[in-house]
Amino acid sequence: MIKILVAGFKGKMGATATKMVIDHEGFELVGVLDPFEEKDNLQELPEYATLDVPIFKTKEEVISVQPDVWIDFTIPKVAYENTRFAIEHHISPVVGTTGLTEEQLEELTARSEELQVGGLIAPNFAVGAVLMMQFAQKAAEYFPDVEIIELHHDNKLDAPSGTAIKTAEMMSEVRKKKTQGHPEEKELLAGARGADFDGMKIHSVRLPGLIAHQQVQFGGIGEGLTIRHDSYDRSSFMTGVALGCEKVVQLNTLVYGLENLL
Structure with missing residues (x-):
């Protein structure tokens, strides 16, 4: 016991x-x-x-x-x-x-x-979330253009979430170094493009009704790949x-x- x-x-x-x-x-x-x-x-x-x-x-x-x-x-x-x-x-x-x-x-x-x-x-104890991070790491070897959108309830105190940071760290280990977006890109509102982690962007959404959700969105020539995990209940x-x-x-x-x- x-x-x-x-x-x-x-x-x-x-x-x-x-x-x-x-x-x-x-x-x-x-x-x-x-x-x-x-x-x-x-x-x-x-x-x-x-x-x-x-x-x-x-x-x-x-x-x-x-x-x-x-x-x-x-x-x-x-x-x-x-x-x-x-x-x-x-x-x-x-x-x-x-x-x-x-x-x-x-x-x-x-x-x-x-x-x-x-x-x-552990930034996330959901087995599906752990798999989502591992799948995203594998995809990052082939798709260096990627952004993370994490969505949580509005009482969460930290942003980005630990899961988003951990995902970015794992992808950074295998991803080709690249700063995304146009080199002359300008934010008309500060923070519009999200937080920057090694050239990748992370966006945090905080709304009532959400629990814990994360979408890792990859873009390539003529195709895209989205890996998403949702926790609907604690x-x-x-x-x-x-x-x-x-x-x-x-x-x-x-x-x-x-x-x-x-």
Whole structure:
């Protein structure tokens, strides 16, 4: 039985992850973390009335239940501190919070290697999204002209999404270097052409009603190719989260991207 703590359990992704842990036969929910929750136990909340699980207000309190895995769906400025704390206390982090900097990722990975603690940070836990990124990387070998359009709900805090950045990084590894668009192109409104990543453009859409969607659009002479993934419900991410929880306890370092575990 893998003992799991969920940080950010009141958010939409955190709540979905909490339910997944509760329903999973191989997992035991030993605690949840939220510094702003007034209740002390999940059973005080109507939706969890049958559960006797402590609600922690600080990271330090978590140590008392000795979790094996720390699931984190918080916000970027909190996720870094949480992940570092977990690693320092030999708790394997499974992090779905995006927005961590490259320097933070490098620091956390180095520390995990030093302490021999396994962990996973994934910009997207949907298996279909991982396949979408891998297909896009393959296509980029043949279609250097490509733009990414990522679409998310209007409460998402970071732009572009972690998935879009990860996709661009993967394509950049195999794509011929090229700056797209006409050399004399001028933006009549700043940002009209989107963010630039190694010559590729990334566009972020934020609207109510959306969950998580990404389209990678390639253009060639006389043809085009579009690779798209849609998450219509947050449950689409839980297969990947569960897999991460099962695998990280067997690792001795932090990895970035669910594809490393498939």
